[in-house]
Amino acid sequence: MHSLLDLMSWALCLCALLPLAVSAQDYSEDHEMILDLIRQDGIQPEPESGPSNEFLRCNKAAWRVPGQYLVVLRQGSQASHVQRSIRRLQAKATRRGNLLEVLRTFSGSSPGFLVKMSSDVLHLAVKLPHVEYIEEDSFLFAQSVPWNLQRLLQPHYTVPDTRKYRPPNDGGKAEVFLMDGSVRTFHRELEGRVLVTDFNGAPKEDGLRVHRRTSQCDSHGTHTAGVVSGLDSGVARGAAINLVRVLNCQGKGIVSGALAAIEYIQAILLARGVASAVVLMPFIGGFSRTLNTACRELVASGAVVVAAAGNLRDDACRYSPAAEPEVITIGAVTSEDQPMALGAGGTNFGRCVDLFASGDDIVSASSDCATCFTPRSGTSQAAAHVAGLAAVILSSSPNASSVQVLQKILRYSVRDSINLLSVPQTHRLPTPNLLAAMPPPPASDDTELLCRSAWSEKSGALSRDRAAIRCRHGEEMMSCSSYAPDGARLGETIINTGPRMECVAHSGPGGRGVHAVARCCVTDGLQCWVHGGPEHGRDAECAEGPQHHLTGCSSRFLAEVLPDSRPHHSNRKRCLATEGKTSAAVCCHAPDLECQLLEHITSDDLQVEVSCPPGWTLTDCSAVSLGSALQGPVAKGNSCLVRSATGVNGAAGVATCCRVRKNAAPASSVH
Numbered sequence: 001m002h003s004l005l006d007l008m009s010w011a012l013c014l015c016a017l018l019p020l021a022v023s024a025q026d027y028s029e030d031h032e033m034i035l036d037l038i039r040q041d042g043i044q045p046e047p048e049s050g051p052s053n054e055f056l057r058c059n060k061a062a063w064r065v066p067g068q069y070l071v072v073l074r075q076g077s078q079a080s081h082v083q084r085s086i087r088r089l090q091a092k093a094t095r096r097g098n099l100l101e102v103l104r105t106f107s108g109s110s111p112g113f114l115v116k117m118s119s120d121v122l123h124l125a126v127k128l129p130h131v132e133y134i135e136e137d138s139f140l141f142a143q144s145v146p147w148n149l150q151r152l153l154q155p156h157y158t159v160p161d162t163r164k165y166r167p168p169n170d171g172g173k174a175e176v177f178l179m180d181g182s183v184r185t186f187h188r189e190l191e192g193r194v195l196v197t198d199f200n201g202a203p204k205e206d207g208l209r210v211h212r213r214t215s216q217c218d219s220h221g222t223h224t225a226g227v228v229s230g231l232d233s234g235v236a237r238g239a240a241i242n243l244v245r246v247l248n249c250q251g252k253g254i255v256s257g258a259l260a261a262i263e264y265i266q267a268i269l270l271a272r273g274v275a276s277a278v279v280l281m282p283f284i285g286g287f288s289r290t291l292n293t294a295c296r297e298l299v300a301s302g303a304v305v306v307a308a309a310g311n312l313r314d315d316a317c318r319y320s321p322a323a324e325p326e327v328i329t330i331g332a333v334t335s336e337d338q339p340m341a342l343g344a345g346g347t348n349f350g351r352c353v354d355l356f357a358s359g360d361d362i363v364s365a366s367s368d369c370a371t372c373f374t375p376r377s378g379t380s381q382a383a384a385h386v387a388g389l390a391a392v393i394l395s396s397s398p399n400a401s402s403v404q405v406l407q408k409i410l411r412y413s414v415r416d417s418i419n420l421l422s423v424p425q426t427h428r429l430p431t432p433n434l435l436a437a438m439p440p441p442p443a444s445d446d447t448e449l450l451c452r453s454a455w456s457e458k459s460g461a462l463s464r465d466r467a468a469i470r471c472r473h474g475e476e477m478m479s480c481s482s483y484a485p486d487g488a489r490l491g492e493t494i495i496n497t498g499p500r501m502e503c504v505a506h507s508g509p510g511g512r513g514v515h516a517v518a519r520c521c522v523t524d525g526l527q528c529w530v531h532g533g534p535e536h537g538r539d540a541e542c543a544e545g546p547q548h549h550l551t552g553c554s555s556r557f558l559a560e561v562l563p564d565s566r567p568h569h570s571n572r573k574r575c576l577a578t579e580g581k582t583s584a585a586v587c588c589h590a591p592d593l594e595c596q597l598l599e600h601i602t603s604d605d606l607q608v609e610v611s612c613p614p615g616w617t618l619t620d621c622s623a624v625s626l627g628s629a630l631q632g633p634v635a636k637g638n639s640c641l642v643r644s645a646t647g648v649n650g651a652a653g654v655a656t657c658c659r660v661r662k663n664a665a666p667a668s669s670v671h
Contacts, residue, residue: 054132054133054134055122055126055133055134055135055136056133056134056135056136057135057136058136058138064136064137064138064139065136065137065138065139067116067117067118067119068103068114068115068116068136068137069114069115069116069117069122069125069134069135069136069137070110070112070113070114070134070135070136070137071085071089071112071113071114071115071125071128071131071134072110072111072112072131072132072133072134072135073085073111073112073130073131073132074130074131074132075109075111075132077111077112077130078111079105079107079111081111081130082105082106082107082111082112082113083105084130085112085113085128085129085130085131086102086105086113086115088128089115089121089124089125089128090102092121092124093117093121093124096120096121096124098117098118098120098121099117099118100115100116100117100118100121101115101116101117102114102115103115103116112131114137122134145164145165146233146362146363147335147358148335148358148362148385149165149233149235150165151335151358151435151437152167152235152358152385152389152436152437152438153165153166153167153437153438154437155412155414155437155438156412156437156438156439156440157438157440167235167236167392167438168392168396168438168439168440168441168442169238169392169395169396170236170237170238170239170392170395171229171235171236171237171238171239171388171391171392171394171395172236172238172239172240172395173276173394173395173398174236174239174240174276174277174278174390174391174392174394174395174398175239175240175241175242175274175276175277175278176228176229176236176239176240176241176242176277176278176279176280176387176391177241177242177244177265177268177277177278177279177280177303178221178224178225178228178241178242178243178244178280178282179244179246179247179258179261179279179280179281179282179283180220180221180224180225180243180244180245180246180247180280180282180283181202181217181218181220181221181245181246181247181248181249181251182196182217182218182221182222182243182245182249183196183218183221183222183225183241183243184218184222184365184367184370186370187222187226187365187366187367187370187371187372188231188370188371189226189230189231189232189233189234189364189365190222190225190226190229190230190231190241190365193229193238193239193240193241194225194240194241194242194243195240195241195242195243196243196245197242197243197244197245197264199244199245199260199261199264200245201244201245201246201253201254201256201257201258201260201261202245202246202247202248202252202253202257203248203252203253203254203257204248205248205249205250205252206250206252217248217249217367218367219366219367219374220247220251220282220376220380221243221247222364222365222366222367223362223364223365223366223367223374223376223381224280224282224364224380224381224384225241225243225365225384226364226365227362227364227381227384227385227388228241228280228384228387228388228391229241229388229391230364230365233363233364233365233373234364234388235384235385235387235388235389235391235392236387236388236389236391236392236395238395239278239388239391239395242268244261244264244265246258246261246283247283251283253283253285255285255288255290255291255320258281258285258291258294258321259290259291259294262279262294262295262297262298263294265277265279265298265303266297266298266301269301269302269303270301274302275302275398275399276391276394276395276398277302277303277304278303278304278305278306278387278390278391278394279298279303279304279305279306280306280307280383280384280387281295281305281306281307281308281321281327281383282307282308282379282380282383282384283308283380284307284308284309284310284312284319284320284321284322284348285319285320286318286319286320287317287318287319287320287323288320288321291320291321291324292320292321292323292324292327295307295320295321295324295326295327296324296325296326296327299326299327299402299473300326300473302401302402303402304328304390304394304402304405304406305321305324305326305327305328305402306327306328306330306383306386306387306390307321307322307324307327307328307329307330307383308322308329308330308378308379308380308382308383309322309329309330309331309332309347309348309349309352309353309379309382309383310322310347310348310379311332311340311342311345311346311347311348311378311379312345312346312348313341313344313345313346313347313348313349314348314349315348315349315350315352315427316329316331316348316349316350316352316353317350317351317352317457319348322348322352322353323352325352325454325470325472326402326472326473328354328386328390328402328405328406328409329352329353329354330353330354330355330356330357330379330382330383330385330386330436331347331348331349331353331355331356331357331359331379331382331431332347332356332357332358332359332360332377332378332379332381332382333347333356333357333358333359333360333382333418333435334359334360334361335358335360335361337417337418337419337435338418338419338422339356339418339419339420339422339423340359340360340377340378340379340382341422342377342378346422347359347379347382348379349420349423349424349427349431350427350430350431351427351430351431351455351456351457353431353432354406354410354432354434355386355409355410355413355432355434355435355436356382356418356432356434356435356436357382357383357385357386357435357436358381358382358385358436359377359378359379359380359381359382359385360377361375361377362375362376362377362381363375364376364381382436385436386409386436389409389436389438389439390405390409392438392439393405393408393409393439396441396442397442401474402472402474403472403473403474403475403522404450404474404522406452406472407450407451407452407475407521407522408439408450409436409439410432410434410450410452411439411448411450412437412438412439412440413434413435413436413437414434414435414437415433415434415636415637416433416636416637417433417435418433418434418435420433426458429483429634430455430515433636447523447524447660447662448523448617448659448660449521449522449523449526449590449593449617449619449658449659449660450521450522450523450617451478451519451520451521451522451617451618451619452519452520452521453517453518453519453520453635454469454470454471454472454517454518454519454520455469455515455516455517456468456469456503456505456515456516456517457515458513458514458515459505459507459513459514459515460507460513461507461511461512461513462507463507463508463509463510463511464490464506464507465506465507465513465514466504466505466506466507466514466516467482467504467505467507467513467514467515467516468502468503468504468505468516469502469503469516469517469518470497470500470501470502470503470518471500471501471518471520472520473500474522475520475521475522476520476521476522476526476527476528476588477494477500477501477503477518477519477520477521477528477586478519478520478521478528478551478552478586478588478619478620478658479518479519479551479552479553479554479586479619479620479621479656480492480493480494480501480503480504480516480517480518480519480552480554480584480586481503481505481516481517481519481552481554481620481621481622481623481632481633481635482505482506482514482515482516482517482632483505483514483515483517483631483632483633483634484507484508484511484512484513484514484515484631484632485512485513485631486511486512486631487508487511487630487631487632487644488507488508488509488510488511488512488514489505489506489507489508489511489514489632490506490507490508490556490557491505491506491554491555491556491557491581492504492505492506492516492554492555492556493506493554493556493582493584494530494554494584494586496530501528501530503516503517503518503554504516505517506556514632515632517632517634517635519552519618519619519620519621519635521617521619523590523593523660524590524591524660525589525590525591526588526589526590526593527588527589527590528551528586528587528588528589529586529587529588530584530585530586530587531543531584531585531586531587532582532583532584532585533575533577533582533583533584536558536577536579536580536581536582537577537578537579537580537581538577538583539574539575539576539577539583540553540574540575540577540583540584540585541573541574541575541585542573542574542585542587543587544573547589548573548587548588548589549573549587549588549589549593549594549595549658550573550574550575550585550586550587550595550656551586551587551588551595551619551620551656551658552585552586552619552620552656553575553576553583553584553585553586553620553622554575554583554584554586555575555577555581555582555583555584556581556582557580557581558580558581558582573585573587586620588619588658590660591660592660592661592662593658593659593660593661594658594659594661595619595656595657595658595659596616596656596657596658597654597655597656597657598610598611598612598654598655598657599652599653599654599655600652600653601624601651601652601653606643606644607641607642607643607644608641608642608651608652608653609639609640609641609642609653610639610640610653610654610655611638611639611640611655612638612639612655612657613657615659616638616657616658616659617638617657617658617659618635618637618638618639618640618655618656618657619656619657619658620640620654620655620656621633621634621635621640621641621642621653621654621655621656622640622653622654622655622656623642623651623652623653623654624651624652624653624654630642630643630644630651631643631644633653638657639655640653640654640655641653
């Protein structure tokens with residue numbers, strides 16, 4: 001434990017100073033301490049029949065001010081007594097070769113002085129004629145909400161009183177399964193809310209010398225549990241936690257242990273019929289296809305799985321379970337919205353990260369004592385914040401699926417507040433610039449269209465290499481596009497593979513690879529289909545009828561030229577096609593769904609931006625070249641960005657914007 005003066009601006013209680021009338025056990029412990037210090041120098045203490053000289057120490061080691069003591073004189077002592085006591089103590093300490101520094105004097109209800117000295121001088125100070133007792137100086141803490149919890153509320157809540165943290169609910173209708181090490185269950189932050197299950201998949205510790213002190217074994221799990229549902233440090237303070245032990249005292253686990261733990265959790269979910277379950281995995285390992293598959297099946301069984309992105313300052317897609325697309329993967333940022341750095345490491349990044357959360361200097365429960373706190377940093381802490389958010393969302397919407405919880409979190413995240421300059425340039429664009437925030441209380445009519453962008457890994461550099469991406473289970477693909485850093489791309493195709501569509505991007509000649517980017521969306525009753533053009537060079541279109549809406553267009557050139565697919569403006573259910581190009585239209589239906597097109601053309605700008613109006617959601621971002629090579633369209637939140645690779649001749653950006661109409665007449669289309 002470090003000094004909390006340097007580590008936190010708050011705490012749960014002040015140091016409990018021993019009163020003059022104390023219990024026998026408490027008094028004897030502290031009194032015996034000073035007697036021991038006196039006896040070590042061979043000096044006999046004054047008889048107990050006289051005035052009691054007491055030494056009062058703070059009962060929390062981390063709250064003590066080292067070497068600083070309040071020497072309190074008896075009631076009625078005058079200023080002259082204070083000065084006389086100081087002079088006597090200084091003289092005695094000097095004769096024994098000890099240095100001390102008087103920092104302050106007091107003349108009010110507790111006359112005395114504050115002195116900085118070594119413990120060797122205590123037995124001298126306690127014997128001064130007018131001294132009533134000596135008290136160890138200790139820290140006090142402001143009772144404000146920690147910065148990380150304030151940050152969660154700031155975007156969508158008014159927080160006039162920094163002493164109160166009030167989410168829409170306490171997450172009490174959700175259960176959290178924490179796959180970690182041990183937890184100090186009797187910590188005042190967690191007491192009564194943590195169930196230690198009978199599962200133990202943790203491996204034996206390495207080496208001959210292993211420190212098995214309880215506080216060391218419990219440190220990571222106790223802190224993480226506190227961030228999820230701690231009484232004062234937690235995000236979801238009513239959520240029950242089930243500890244499933246997979247990490248040992250060294251913080252290590254093995255894939256086989258995690259697999260067994262997942263099976264154990266699945267059995268509980270099946271036997272008890274748990275509808276609102278969050279599984280928190282605050283660890284990473286090397287890429288494991290087996291672990292990823294198990295996580296995918298766990299999500300399919302109804303759990304919301306949240307995982308740490310990792311602290312290696314690397315691509316999160318290289319590690320498991322962070323790389324599994326069905327898992328909600330969380331990176332960490334500081335209070336200044338910088339990607340968290342830890343020595344030579346730091347938060348992982350890349351397309352496998354879904355969003356970021358506070359993860360630096362997070363104060364939560366410490367395993368050192370039942371009322372101790374400590375700060376820790378890492379993506380484990382960031383993931384714990386999002387696990388708490390998931391519990392709050394599930395408590396409002398118990399039947400929400402994992403992907404609906406994710407989309408809800410993304411919908412209310414803060415956009416473009418993170419400085420991603422420290423992320424390698426090749427990963428900067430696919431890394432989401434999203435910071436987790438607490439969603440507002442659900443409205444009576446909470447149906448809305450929620451969309452996110454899913455990026456594939458970059459394809460190879462050979463001509464006609466491909467990259468592919470699918471949406472998560474429960475999402476519908478409303479559009480498919482491609483992006484090449486150098487503009488060398490031949491477009492994209494949509495393939496129907498079983499129940500889910502696949503977006504496939506095609507690399508162009510002389511390029512350095514291409515990404516496939518799918519726009520993945522959810523809302524009640526949403527269904528989407530892909531309609532290809534009848535032949536090369538023919539437009540693709542949606543079926544007639546008001547229930548079918550064109551939500552996205554894709555096209556692929558058969559020759560080695562650049563694509564320029566765009567919706568047909570005069571007919572909003574058709575995607576244009578030209579000679580030598582195949583075209584496909586994504587057509588979707590949902591109750592009260594409506595869509596419109598927005599277009600912006602520029603002749604010389606390097607970038608074109610088209611944004612959907614408030615209340616509308618971007619479902620497709622199309623680019624039209626005016627003669628220059630285009631990197632491809634990029635959906636950023638509710639805006640469509642089109643970037644020229646050559647910087648000449650300009651481009652056009654076309655955004656398809658949709659929404660679920662709420663008790664209103666259909667809006668007129670905007671072009």
